[in-house]
Amino acid sequence: MLLSAVGESTVAAVMAVHRAYFRAKSLVVVACPTEKQSAELVWKARDFMMKLGLRRRGDGSNRISLRFPNGSRIVGIPGKEATLRGFSAVSLLIIDEASRVDDDVYKALRPMLAVGKGDLWLLSTPFGKRGFFYENWAGGSEDWVRTAVPATECPRIADTFLAEERRQMGERWFRQEYMCEFIDEGHQMFGRDLVMAALDDGEPLFRGPGSGAKTGFQRGGGSRTR
Numbered sequence: 001m002l003l004s005a006v007g008e009s010t011v012a013a014v015m016a017v018h019r020a021y022f023r024a025k026s027l028v029v030v031a032c033p034t035e036k037q038s039a040e041l042v043w044k045a046r047d048f049m050m051k052l053g054l055r056r057r058g059d060g061s062n063r064i065s066l067r068f069p070n071g072s073r074i075v076g077i078p079g080k081e082a083t084l085r086g087f088s089a090v091s092l093l094i095i096d097e098a099s100r101v102d103d104d105v106y107k108a109l110r111p112m113l114a115v116g117k118g119d120l121w122l123l124s125t126p127f128g129k130r131g132f133f134y135e136n137w138a139g140g141s142e143d144w145v146r147t148a149v150p151a152t153e154c155p156r157i158a159d160t161f162l163a164e165e166r167r168q169m170g171e172r173w174f175r176q177e178y179m180c181e182f183i184d185e186g187h188q189m190f191g192r193d194l195v196m197a198a199l200d201d202g203e204p205l206f207r208g209p210g211s212g213a214k215t216g217f218q219r220g221g222g223s224r225t226r
Contacts, residue, residue: 001121001145007154008123012094013044015121019092020072021052026091027116028074031084031109033100038076039064041096045074079105089116099127099134106132126182134182151178 016028030045032038042064046056049066059065064076077084079101090112095101113120124133136144151157166174175181 001119001147007149007156009041009096010044012096012121012123013041013048016041016045016074016092016094017048017052020066020068020074021049021070023091024070024072026072027087027089028072028092028094029087029090029109029112030074030076030094030096031079031101031105032076032096033079035064035076035078037097038078041094042066042074042076084108087112088114090118091116092119092121094121094123096123098122098124099131100124101131101133103132126176126180128176129182129184138182148180150180 012030016030019026019028030038030041032041046066049068050056054068057067059067059073059075062075062077066074075087077087079095084105085108093109093113095106095109098106110120112118122133122136126134128134129138137146151162152159162178165178169177172183176183
């Protein structure tokens with residue numbers, strides 16, 4: 001599932017607890033760009049766990065973790081490719097702030113789902129038209145469920161606050177941060193959509209020597225064929 005929304009971390013915490021509580025001996029892995037972010041999401045899950053009347057405790061192996069009476073675990077890890085390996089048969093993998101996670105980290109995380117045929121949730125505010133989060137959102141397979149919830153649809157956020165944010169941030173940054181829009185980075189000469197539209201999968205215009213094809217070229221304003 002792909003989620004671009006306001007309050008996505010809370011939704012992820014609820015889903016993590018739901019999976020761990022109702023599916024015995026399941027492993028839920030939460031990956032974020034930093035250890036602190038992973039910890040924040042797991043602690044949100046802890047609060048929901050305690051509302052179910054369950055005692056808070058770790059799994060004894062991982063510092064950021066929760067263990068349920070049915071043997072299920074929720075484990076938080078930082079998005080560092082060199083340190084995140086070692087988990088297998090993951091029932092649910094949640095990558096929060098996915099637009100800020102490196103592609104190499106994403107590729108290292110995916111094999112965790114192989115044995116358990118687990119589910120994958122990517123959650124994030126957009127961060128430019130780049131990376132695996134954008135690619136899966138804009139052009140990924142139909143296996144993904146895509147959900148976007150802009151700030152204007154969140155009843156907890158006042159219209160007056162959003163109006164002030166738009167003035168302070170500027171239109172481009174506001175649309176990305178609050179309206180779930182993927183915006184081109186400002187330093188490119190050509191936008192990504194324009195570049196992609198210019199690509200052609202047909203025959204190349206120029207071929208090197210020995211290709212068996214004629215090569216057209218221009219010199220001094222005239223046209224020649226060799």
